[in-house]
Amino acid sequence: MGQRVPHVTGYLTEHFADDAFGTLAGYRARGGYETARRVVTGMSPAEVIETVKASGLQGRGGAGFSTGLKWSFMPAETDRPKYLVCNADESEPGSFKDRILLERGPHQLIEGILIAAFATGAEKTFAYVRGEYAFPADCLERAVAEAREAGLLGERIFGTDFRHDIVVVRGAGAYICGEETGLLESLEGKKGQPRKKPPFPAQFGAFGMPTTVNNVETFCHVPHILARGPDWFRSIGTEKSPGHTLFGVSGHVVRPGLYELPLGTRLDEIIFEHAGGVPDGKKVKGVIPGGMSMPILPAGQLDVPMANEYLRERKTMLGTGGIIVMNEDTCMVRVACVVTYFFRDESCGQCTQCREGTGWMNRIVERIERGGGESEDLAVLLDVAGKMEGATICAFADAAAWPVQGLLRHFREDFEAHVRERKCPFPASFEL
Ligand SMILES: Cc1cc2nc3c(=O)[nH]c(=O)nc-3n(C[C@H](O)[C@H](O)[C@H](O)COP(=O)(O)O)c2cc1C
Ligand code: SF4
Known part of the structure; x- marks a missing residue:
């Protein structure tokens, strides 16, 4: 199983060592889908959006935009079909968190999607999976089939008028298809070239319909927020950046892999305490803190809390939480x-x-x-x-x-x- 299970786990990944958690029966045995049932049968879409807004959840796909606010941009009154897109393109070098969420906890993702679909009134989700992620896409497809079979997707979900379905779409391996409008073009069968904005996807998204695009990890936080409430979520992480996130650590460290930790955990703590520091007694020279597109930090600046409000002061950002460590020999x-x-x-x-x-x-x-x-x-x-x-x-x-x-x-x-x-x-x- 090795690096397919995080070294440090939390509410997102605590059951990932258990193979059964990837199955519908195993997920349900841990209380899975009970939150979605409670939401769909007992809350209004507006209440769900307000709860997610109040939690302060920020998208985990790189830009850190407020998830609740994004959902509120979807037109409430429209006769056009509305869609969600689950962005599982994950092509940022240094980032591998979504892969593990898809492989080890696909039903957690589906439950998050169901809640988001209920909140936004979306009738279908396109889950766009990076072309190279053949196994993660298989895991998701299997879980979607199980959920459909059990009536958790399709018509009259939980005995209500709510209906939803998920279509898994495989990309062909282009980084730019992770950019949300490049993704939409690719989804429609065209070249993956980003669109000029406005119009934004909430007005003109997949196939011209109102669409919300969220990252895999973003959806995975949602059932936990609805289960335990926004105050619980805000009690973790920093004031401006609440919750846990998944840090993928690679490069010159003793224990490369995934670490679920609160936002605001110091970068040096992640590298030296959790990931075991640099092998062979070497020193760190520089660290990319958030996937390859985020500016590097030198060894003297690793005391920074991993949250955008602190990283920006050092002219870099959290990005996708992919931490790449380079030792003193690195050119x-x-x-x-x-x-x-x-x-x-x-x-x-x-x-x-x-x-x-x-x-x-x-x-x-x-x-x-x-x-x-x-x-x-x-x-x-x-x-x-x-x-x-x-x-x-x-x-x-x-x-x-x-x-x-x-x-x-x-x-x-x-x-x-x-x-x-x-x-x-x-x-x-x-x-x-
Ligand atoms: C060049 C580029 C590549 C991107 N790649 C990804 C990606 O692989 N996965 C992802 O979730 N977001 C990616 N994004 C961000 C998406 O455009 C979008 O902001 C995100 O999917 C929104 O989800 P969130 O609000 O849940 O973070 C990329 C953005 C750019 C500019
Ligand atoms: S749309 Fe422009 S900025 Fe974006 S990848 Fe294409 S050429 Fe580059």
Whole structure:
């Protein structure tokens, strides 16, 4: 089972070591679907939305938007069908929490979706699963079939007029199909190219219908909030960022894997106490705190609580909670090569700044790594990155610029040493 079960568990993952929890019978034995029953038979949709708003739940897909507020944007009075999308595209390098939620707790996700569907009046959910996630998609499909068989999906759920169904859709492996409107285009069978906004999905979403897009983990918190109440949820985490989240820790640590902890847990506690620190007695050089698109932090700044209000002060963000640890041997120019190669490859190409900027940054950092860089290159890199920010159809270009800016902010000396010595001065670093 190994890394498929979190090292530290909490309300989301406490039963994940039990294989039966993935089945309908095992989930029901732990009280599963009782909260959805209580909600659907005893609450109004508006009350559910108010409860989720009051809990302060923020989306766990990267942007951290208020979930209750997003649900309230769905038009209440409309004769058009309304849809939910469960975003299981999870392509952010360093992030693997949704995979484990799909594999080990698919009924928890379905219960969260049911409650969200009741609150927003959605008749169908499209669960869009990353193409490479064949096994997680199988797990979800199996659970959806079980739920349908048991009457938890379909018509007259819990003996009421409420009806809902879930369609599992498999992507074809493109990072940009995680961006919600790129996802919607792909779902409709088109090229995964993000849409200009407005209109936002709540007005014009999947197949032109009102749609709410939420991340897998976001849905999974919902049954717990409805079961124990918003005050319980707010008692965990920080005032501005309540609840637990799943931190995926990878890179140079003794115990890589998933850790369910309160938001606001300090980054150094996660790395050194939970993940066992850096192997072979080496020191940390830098840490990406929230998946590859979030700017890196240097070793001296790891005392930060992992919540956006604190991370922003250090010019980075929580993103998807994917923590990538790099030891003292790491060449930060090679890191820049990996990061820029990824974004160059994954840009959908619609916006000039993004299409050209990602390739341009990649060519510069690869030249610097090979020893052919000039001192002006660093200014050009920053100039290109600056012109990509906030200037494009979607936030992909920002996500490509931020890590490069972060690497230059904290590890400029690595870049300068390459230019000065006309070679890479870190022979012990990982190989490209
Ligand atoms: C380039 C890019 C990639 C994204 N990839 C994902 C993804 O893989 N999974 C995800 O849930 N959200 C992803 N997002 C965020 C989604 O656009 C959207 O904000 C999110 O699914 C909303 O769910 P939430 O409110 O529950 O966080 C991505 C955003 C961008 C700009
Ligand atoms: S910013 Fe990049 S990924 Fe997003 S729409 Fe423009 S070209 Fe495509």
